[in-house]
Amino acid sequence: MSEEKESLNFIEHIIEDDLSSTHGIDDLRFRFPPEPNGYLHIGHASSICLNFGLGLKYDAPVNLRFDDTNPAKEEQEFVDAIKTDIEWLGFKWAEERYASDYFQQLYDWAVQLIKDGKAYVDSQTSIAIAEQKGTPTSPGTNSPFRNRPIEESLELFEQMKNGTAAEGAHVLRAKIDMSSGNMLMRDPVMYRSLHKSHHRTGTDWKIFPMYDWTHGESDYIEQVTHSFCTLEFLPHRELYNWFLDQVYSNDKIRPKQREFARRNLSHTVVSKRKLARLVEEGVVTGWDDPRMPTISGLRRRGYTPASIRNFADSIGVGKRENLIDVSHLEYNIREDLNKKADRVMVVLDPVKLVIDNYPEGETEWLEAENNQEDENAGSRQVPFSKNLFIERNDFKEEANRKYFRLSLGREVRLKNGYIIKGESVVKDAEGNITEIHCTYDPDSKSGSGTEASMRKVKGTLHWVSAEHALPVEVRLYDRLFTEASPDTHKEKDFMEFINPNSLEVITGYAEPSLKELRPEDKVQFQRLGYFVVDKDSTSNSIIFNRTVPLRDSWKKIAED
RNA sequence: UGGCCCAUGGUGUAAUUGGUAACACUCCGGUUUUUGGUGCCGUCAUUCAAGGUUCGAGUCCUUGUGGGCCAACCA
Numbered sequence: 001m002s003e004e005k006e007s008l009n010f011i012e013h014i015i016e017d018d019l020s021s022t023h024g025i026d027d028l029r030f031r032f033p034p035e036p037n038g039y040l041h042i043g044h045a046s047s048i049c050l051n052f053g054l055g056l057k058y059d060a061p062v063n064l065r066f067d068d069t070n071p072a073k074e075e076q077e078f079v080d081a082i083k084t085d086i087e088w089l090g091f092k093w094a095e096e097r098y099a100s101d102y103f104q105q106l107y108d109w110a111v112q113l114i115k116d117g118k119a120y121v122d123s124q125t126s127i128a129i130a131e132q133k134g135t136p137t138s139p140g141t142n143s144p145f146r147n148r149p150i151e152e153s154l155e156l157f158e159q160m161k162n163g164t165a166a167e168g169a170h171v172l173r174a175k176i177d178m179s180s181g182n183m184l185m186r187d188p189v190m191y192r193s194l195h196k197s198h199h200r201t202g203t204d205w206k207i208f209p210m211y212d213w214t215h216g217e218s219d220y221i222e223q224v225t226h227s228f229c230t231l232e233f234l235p236h237r238e239l240y241n242w243f244l245d246q247v248y249s250n251d252k253i254r255p256k257q258r259e260f261a262r263r264n265l266s267h268t269v270v271s272k273r274k275l276a277r278l279v280e281e282g283v284v285t286g287w288d289d290p291r292m293p294t295i296s297g298l299r300r301r302g303y304t305p306a307s308i309r310n311f312a313d314s315i316g317v318g319k320r321e322n323l324i325d326v327s328h329l330e331y332n333i334r335e336d337l338n339k340k341a342d343r344v345m346v347v348l349d350p351v352k353l354v355i356d357n358y359p360e361g362e363t364e365w366l367e368a369e370n371n372q373e374d375e376n377a378g379s380r381q382v383p384f385s386k387n388l389f390i391e392r393n394d395f396k397e398e399a400n401r402k403y404f405r406l407s408l409g410r411e412v413r414l415k416n417g418y419i420i421k422g423e424s425v426v427k428d429a430e431g432n433i434t435e436i437h438c439t440y441d442p443d444s445k446s447g448s449g450t451e452a453s454m455r456k457v458k459g460t461l462h463w464v465s466a467e468h469a470l471p472v473e474v475r476l477y478d479r480l481f482t483e484a485s486p487d488t489h490k491e492k493d494f495m496e497f498i499n500p501n502s503l504e505v506i507t508g509y510a511e512p513s514l515k516e517l518r519p520e521d522k523v524q525f526q527r528l529g530y531f532v533v534d535k536d537s538t539s540n541s542i543i544f545n546r547t548v549p550l551r552d553s554w555k556k557i558a559e560d
Numbered sequence: 561u562g563g564c565c566c567a568u569g570g571u572g573u574a575a576u577u578g579g580u581a582a583c584a585c586u587c588c589g590g591u592u593u594u595u596g597g598u599g600c601c602g603u604c605a606u607u608c609a610a611g612g613u614u615c616g617a618g619u620c621c622u623u624g625u626g627g628g629c630c631a632a633c634c635a
Binding site (some may be wrong): 007008009032033034035037058067069070072073125126129130131133134135136137138140154168170171181182183184186189191192193194208210211212214217232233234235258261263266314317318319320321322323324325327328330331332334335338339343369372373388398402404405413414415416417419446447453456457458459461462518526527528529550552553554555557558 | 561562563564565566567570571572573574575576582583584585586593594595596597598599627628629630631632633634635
């Protein structure tokens with residue numbers, strides 16, 4: 001147990017302050033409140049990690065509450081997908097709740113508000129109501145129905161509820177202040193009538209509560225102490241509190257809403273509408289395309305739950321606008337996989353390498369360490385023979401001092417194998433290299449302990465035996481957008497910044513051990529990057545998705 | 561035009577609540593290495609600006625500048 005002084009973010013400061021004044025540690029309760037109208041993305045992941053992380057830190061319950069007040073947009077399919085994603089991230093909710101569980105209570109409270117003269121039925125069109133709302137700089141005007149008799153409001157509200165009134169003919173509004181500086185306080189709509197089937201309540205209800213009327217009261221019903229949301233809800237806080245005042249009993253916990261800045265990731269977009277466009281216009285293959293910033297997309301890309309959680313924790317939380325560079329995310333997946341992923345050899349851009357002094361037709365099984373970062377990872381056997389494949393860019397006929405790879409007259413080590421020396425090349429009519437010939441030092445076998453095997457050579461190459469090679473499909477993914485912040489340009493549509501090279505599909509040649517892998521298995525292609533087996537793989541054709549390349553300090557030197 | 565929120569290195573956060581700028585990422589050097597990976601070491605800010613209060617200000621006050629949010633029967 002270390003006693004290091006940890007620094008707190010502003011959310012934790014709020015909780016600590018409450019803990020030292022008004023709240024007991026056992027009072028604490030949080031919630032994650034998604035609307036089931038789409039798939040969760042990396043932004044939600046941050047919020048999930050924040051709320052559930054707080055639950056873990058304070059040993060407090062965290063409810064999963066679906067904010068399902070709009071039957072026009074919400075579906076069971078999304079409920080299921082959201083639950084799957086949260087579980088995959090590794091979090092457990094205390095209780096699964098739905099705002100629709102509270103429709104009756106909300107209705108009863110609303111009736112009471114009407115009776116108290118604090119709410120009224122407005123029978124105007126939405127356009128008229130919008131016009132009377134005023135603007136941020138000018139006050140609104142009262143609805144002609146604002147002072148309609150309580151009995152009349154009660155009766156109309158009843159008709160709305162029963163569906164005997166036409167859909168959309170009336171709304172219930174809170175009677176607050178049409179001249180408030182806060183637009184949300186200008187008699188906000190509490191209920192609208194919608195004659196649509198709801199994914200849970202079916203056709204029982206013809207009226208549905210609005211977000212503001214629902215959210216705070218739901219927090220109150222669940223006795224949530226801290227209701228964290230993003231900054232754009234800050235103006236809603238006044239209304240959140242006003243609604244709470246109408247039902248609050250002071251022997252109960254009074255929830256408080258506090259706001260944090262949503263965390264934006266560079267080189268992607270995250271709004272549901274924009275993500276939907278990427279799917280609809282065929283830029284990606286679906287919501288779980290490995291280039292999508294959805295949780296399911298990241299999962300298919302090869303990201304681990306731990307890497308996403310560590311990412312969320314490490315970027316912290318604040319109140320200012322931000323744009324977090326994807327390199328933060330990439331760092332976290334590399335860090336996680338570096339410890340967990342077995343190293344394997346796969347050649348992506350092959351050129352034939354012939355070892356002239358190696359016996360024809362012989363196969364030698366070499367021992368290869370699975371992961372030098374993990375002592376318990378064990379080892380495997382890799383076939384070696386006279387004819388190999390190496391990467392085309394691992395050879396140059398002539399090279400300068402900075403080039404550590406194979407060239408004529410120079411030596412390199414074949415990983416887990418022998419030291420070889422470049423001897424000659426064979427070219428086709430166009431001058432392309434079709435074959436490289438080399439000789440090997442039979443005493444230099446890796447791990448043999450001989451003096452020759454201990455020799456230091458500058459370069460080490462990965463390789464694969466040509467006759468044993470397993471062809472695999474490899475999908476090389478890159479960032480989806482060429483711009484750090486594609487959707488904040490005033491004049492340009494985010495679609496203009498799509499990276500035309502975000503996916504390249506090639507055939508790679510893998511060492512035979514890879515045929516044992518299953519979907520979602522993650523490996524490091526030695527010297528290349530981290531890859532994951534895609535779910536589209538079949539028993540006789542394996543597909544790999546590139547999660548992220550290894551850092552490459554050679555690339556920069558080579559470009560000079 | 562009004563109200564509210566925000567402002568710390570290239571990026572994201574921190575600073576014992578007024579005590580002399582910390583952590584991570586990136587970048588660039590160096591070192592280790594049978595992955596040009598990993599690891600290790602090092603360089604990169606006086607805190608938007610100008611005033612003020614104070615022995616002392618990133619923390620408090622004033623003004624300015626810049627950015628964000630606010631007019632859905634969405635959440």
